[in-house]
Amino acid sequence: MKNNLLILAFVLCFISGFSQTTGTFKDARDGKVYKTVTIGTQTILAQNFAFKPKQGVYWAYDNNAANVKKYGYLYDWETAKKLHLLVGIYRI
Numbered sequence: 001m002k003n004n005l006l007i008l009a010f011v012l013c014f015i016s017g018f019s020q021t022t023g024t025f026k027d028a029r030d031g032k033v034y035k036t037v038t039i040g041t042q043t044i045l046a047q048n049f050a051f052k053p054k055q056g057v058y059w060a061y062d063n064n065a066a067n068v069k070k071y072g073y074l075y076d077w078e079t080a081k082k083l084h085l086l087v088g089i090y091r092i
Contacts, residue, residue, distance in 0.1 A: 049073060
C-alpha cells in the first residue's frame with residue numbers, strides 16, 4: 001500500500017509539475033525559425049542561435065563552419081548581450 005501511494009504521488013507530481021509545450025520563434029533578422037519550449041510561464045529556446053552578426057566576436061564550434069547547422073554560433077559575452085536585445089529576448 002505504501003509503495004502504491006508513493007508511485008501515485010510521483011505520477012501526479014510528474015504530470016502537473018513537468019508539463020511543457022513546444023513552439024517556434026522566428027528571428028526577424030534572418031528569417032530562421034527556432035524551436036522553443038515553455039515550462040510553466042517561462043519560454044526558452046530549445047536550439048542555439050545560428051545568426052551571424054555583422055560585428056562582434058563569434059565562432060563555429062570546433063572552428064568548423066559545418067557545425068553551425070547543428071550547434072549554431074558561439075558568441076562572446078558582449079556580443080551575446082547585444083544580439084539578444086535585438087530580438088526581444090530579455091534574459092540570457
